[in-house]
Amino acid sequence: MTIAIFVGSLLGAMTIGMPIAYALLISGIALMLYVDVFDAQIVAQNVINGADSFPLMAVPFFMLAGEIMNTGGLSKRIVNVALAAVGHVKGGLGYVAILAACVLSALSGSAIADAAALAALLVPMMTQAGHDKARAGGLIAASGIIGPIIPPSIGFVIFGVIANVSITKLFLAGLVPGLLIGVGLAVAWWWEVRKETLVTPPRKSAADLLGALREGVWALVLPLIIIFGLKFGVFTPTESAVVAAVYSLFVAVFVYRELKITELYAVFVTAAKTTAVVMFLVAAAIVSAYVLTISEVALTLVDLLQPFMGNQTLLLLAMMILVVIVGTAMDMTPTILILTPILMPVVKEAGIDPVYFGVLFIVNNAIGLITPPVGTVLNVVAGVARIDMEDLMKAVWPFMIAQLVVLGLMIVFPQLVTWPARLIGG
Amino acid sequence: GIASAETIRVSYVTAADHPYGLGVKKFGEIVEAKTGGRIRVRGFPSGQIGAEVPSISAAQGGILEVVVTSTAAVSGVDKAFGVFDLPYIFESDRQADAILDGPLGTAMLHRLDGKGLTGLCFWEAGFHQVTNSRRPIKSLDDLRGLKIRTIQNPVMIDAVNALGANAVPLPYTEVYTGLETKAIDGQTGTYPLVYANKIFEVQKYIAEANLFYAPVAVLMSKKFYDSLSPADQAIMRDACTEARTTEREANRALSPEALKQMKAAGLESTVLDAATIAAFKEKLRPVVDKHMKGIDPEVVATLQAELAKLGPSGSASGK
Amino acid sequence: MTRLIEGYFSLLKILIAIFLAVMVVLVFGNVVLRYAFDSGITVSEELSRWLFVWLTFLGAIVALREHGHLGVDTVVKRLPRKGKLACLIVSQVLMLYATVLFFQGSWVQTLINWQVTAPASGASVAWLYGVGLVFSISTGLIILDGLRRAVMGDLSDDQLVIVKESEEQEQLEQLQHELAARDGRDVLVRAEPSRGTDR
Numbered sequence A: 001m002t003i004a005i006f007v008g009s010l011l012g013a014m015t016i017g018m019p020i021a022y023a024l025l026i027s028g029i030a031l032m033l034y035v036d037v038f039d040a041q042i043v044a045q046n047v048i049n050g051a052d053s054f055p056l057m058a059v060p061f062f063m064l065a066g067e068i069m070n071t072g073g074l075s076k077r078i079v080n081v082a083l084a085a086v087g088h089v090k091g092g093l094g095y096v097a098i099l100a101a102c103v104l105s106a107l108s109g110s111a112i113a114d115a116a117a118l119a120a121l122l123v124p125m126m127t128q129a130g131h132d133k134a135r136a137g138g139l140i141a142a143s144g145i146i147g148p149i150i151p152p153s154i155g156f157v158i159f160g161v162i163a164n165v166s167i168t169k170l171f172l173a174g175l176v177p178g179l180l181i182g183v184g185l186a187v188a189w190w191w192e193v194r195k196e197t198l199v200t201p202p203r204k205s206a207a208d209l210l211g212a213l214r215e216g217v218w219a220l221v222l223p224l225i226i227i228f229g230l231k232f233g234v235f236t237p238t239e240s241a242v243v244a245a246v247y248s249l250f251v252a253v254f255v256y257r258e259l260k261i262t263e264l265y266a267v268f269v270t271a272a273k274t275t276a277v278v279m280f281l282v283a284a285a286i287v288s289a290y291v292l293t294i295s296e297v298a299l300t301l302v303d304l305l306q307p308f309m310g311n312q313t314l315l316l317l318a319m320m321i322l323v324v325i326v327g328t329a330m331d332m333t334p335t336i337l338i339l340t341p342i343l344m345p346v347v348k349e350a351g352i353d354p355v356y357f358g359v360l361f362i363v364n365n366a367i368g369l370i371t372p373p374v375g376t377v378l379n380v381v382a383g384v385a386r387i388d389m390e391d392l393m394k395a396v397w398p399f400m401i402a403q404l405v406v407l408g409l410m411i412v413f414p415q416l417v418t419w420p421a422r423l424i425g426g
Numbered sequence B: 001g002i003a004s005a006e007t008i009r010v011s012y013v014t015a016a017d018h019p020y021g022l023g024v025k026k027f028g029e030i031v032e033a034k035t036g037g038r039i040r041v042r043g044f045p046s047g048q049i050g051a052e053v054p055s056i057s058a059a060q061g062g063i064l065e066v067v068v069t070s071t072a073a074v075s076g077v078d079k080a081f082g083v084f085d086l087p088y089i090f091e092s093d094r095q096a097d098a099i100l101d102g103p104l105g106t107a108m109l110h111r112l113d114g115k116g117l118t119g120l121c122f123w124e125a126g127f128h129q130v131t132n133s134r135r136p137i138k139s140l141d142d143l144r145g146l147k148i149r150t151i152q153n154p155v156m157i158d159a160v161n162a163l164g165a166n167a168v169p170l171p172y173t174e175v176y177t178g179l180e181t182k183a184i185d186g187q188t189g190t191y192p193l194v195y196a197n198k199i200f201e202v203q204k205y206i207a208e209a210n211l212f213y214a215p216v217a218v219l220m221s222k223k224f225y226d227s228l229s230p231a232d233q234a235i236m237r238d239a240c241t242e243a244r245t246t247e248r249e250a251n252r253a254l255s256p257e258a259l260k261q262m263k264a265a266g267l268e269s270t271v272l273d274a275a276t277i278a279a280f281k282e283k284l285r286p287v288v289d290k291h292m293k294g295i296d297p298e299v300v301a302t303l304q305a306e307l308a309k310l311g312p313s314g315s316a317s318g319k
Numbered sequence C: 001m002t003r004l005i006e007g008y009f010s011l012l013k014i015l016i017a018i019f020l021a022v023m024v025v026l027v028f029g030n031v032v033l034r035y036a037f038d039s040g041i042t043v044s045e046e047l048s049r050w051l052f053v054w055l056t057f058l059g060a061i062v063a064l065r066e067h068g069h070l071g072v073d074t075v076v077k078r079l080p081r082k083g084k085l086a087c088l089i090v091s092q093v094l095m096l097y098a099t100v101l102f103f104q105g106s107w108v109q110t111l112i113n114w115q116v117t118a119p120a121s122g123a124s125v126a127w128l129y130g131v132g133l134v135f136s137i138s139t140g141l142i143i144l145d146g147l148r149r150a151v152m153g154d155l156s157d158d159q160l161v162i163v164k165e166s167e168e169q170e171q172l173e174q175l176q177h178e179l180a181a182r183d184g185r186d187v188l189v190r191a192e193p194s195r196g197t198d199r
């Protein structure tokens, strides 16, 4: 019943067009009334303390880094390197998109920023080369969601904070699954374009490739700084985010000279506003999480899932189907916020490695970014590349299926995630 | 509703199987038995419903019934509680118990009456030892230059710096990762906590320095306390005192056991000798003097009088 | 009056940009100090966290006014005008109720924490809970104004939907704006494969 009150009031409030953050507050208040702990201080205390977190400060810093990379020309140079390297093979621009998405992912924490940059740069080139525009957009949308899987990742930060799991371990464990998603996409792309008639650009000369590399090296070393910095403990995840922001600021202003000091104010305001939207949502979710905790609803849910407890694969499959369903209708951050407190007790009870679960959960949430009706990354790509939304929804299917197949493989063969995670994360 | 007015929620930051948790469990058993089940007690471990400082604030506001918290977190509410943060204030379990359970302890708890809190009694986290990943600590020199994590507390920061190490104030959530990745070299903590929080997995050495003694305050929301009958109020106080024995005994039994387990896992242990402890105290004297000044002189005077009354104690047994 | 209101929201934007910049300096400064000088700024962590809290709530005020908060408009946008209006009014009344509770709770907690000091800085913890008062008064007025206009029938059709479905629609809009401003020139240069790097 407690869960029904929570979900009912939340969905009700969202349906009438209330911002999700406020809908979460309303469902928290409804829960307080039902559980009979009504007090205004519970609202204020949980909301304000919910935002008061050092690990979550990674959010504004990654937002800032993403803003600076797009405005300051770092993203563009990464695409140029990928272009010089694989642009000439059949359908090569598609592989460029996937490769560039993987590298961009290692710089930024969000799928949306990555997809926007790639769509602006690559869709016009791909159409020129003879690709179907919607198919090109579909691939780029699907590539963009590698952003929150390969570290750094705002999704992992929020999950790690709520679930109390090491963010560093999550980051390092996301690296290989992100690359696997990239491989899955490359296979799907190869299959999709095998019958297209294309104008393939000529192979770049070694000098051109070197030139692109020389220009791009400033942007390309950042992923290495972040991953090695985390791995060898030079800094914590929050600090890695601030290092990414400061480094890209340095490169954008002093090396590429594409970010004028006068543009800085706008960059900071945009990053701060986006942060506020995400963080207010996080903070608002803490109210209902608090009431759900004191009402011990988790125990009932664990009881409910008891029949699956004996079979981890089946249990994971059931949970992942739930995430896919919720992910169709909701954006990544709210899905993480709402489902983490409900699912984690089950994960612990069943003895599933929380880092492994976290990776599956975030991959699944990322896929939710390209599932209609609420597919944020689809909206972004449609908007930037001016593709009709319905065409894009149809074109993204094959790529989404490839990603779900990779996710399925990771459920059936946990070693795909856990083995490299141990190797890299130690 | 589910959580009726007769439910006492207890917030604490350690795991449920840690001594705090055992104390809370015992407290609950006694309350439920003595009230014939009229009042239930439910513990919320691991900071599930809030960290220490917000939980104290919640108890003051009456939205939480009980918080089990380090006295360091209470010093924001009343600076005098900072007296327990001073290094080498207590040298043995016996001394700590005598003072915390005696007139000074009672007076300290009463100081919170005007702040919306009713202090029930003191439990313990115990003596803080020093861990690190660089070298075994046998003398003052061995600490030089080590980056030691402390809580964000001026006394502890000054103390660690005075010993020649570099205090790095870090939020608790960053400690394990910070140590694992060697962003920091070491930290201070009790044997049970170093064990329970798996700090020993990312450290090589532990030195028994008994640097601080950390008491734990069991604080009830005054709003809730005042709503109870005098008989129930007495039950609360008695239950806290009875559970105190359970909690302290569990903590003190766990310390050598935790050390044994950690040694078996490869942690190297040293015990500072009396001469080294004396050298530590010498270095720390200016820090103690400096921070004593910020504390209500009456509290300092009572503490010193009571310590003098107890006389010189034997060596610390708070392992 | 209008100028006063516009000035207030400009001030909020300036503040959140400054807070973010100071957070960067504090946290990055701490990393540098740790490696270069084996030390740290004692108040870095506490101060940056508090700035973060203020950034969150001041930014959320701006987002509410600009209809920037995330939501699902799938159902609402298919409704006729009357249905949209009804949904909007119910939403805003409930939001106002949540805001009133937030205000009351923040008020009590601000008073409780007036004399409580923060461990590192020694500042009053009322500064932390005080953000709840600023937030709830500001957003309360925004919601009241929205309600007034909804009841007076003073809203165009697209003003009846107050949420966005994407976290970064704002950035998207800015990006489109930039692309338009560059007149497609830069995009074309970059889109020309044979040129390689363009600078």
Ligand code: NA
Residues within 6 Å of the ligand: A104, A105, A106, A107, A108, A109, A110, A146, A147, A148, A149, A150, A151, A152, A153
């Ligand atoms: Na990423």
Ligand code: NA
Residues within 6 Å of the ligand: A327, A328, A329, A330, A367, A368, A369, A370, A371, A372, A373, A374, A375, A376
């Ligand atoms: Na979706």
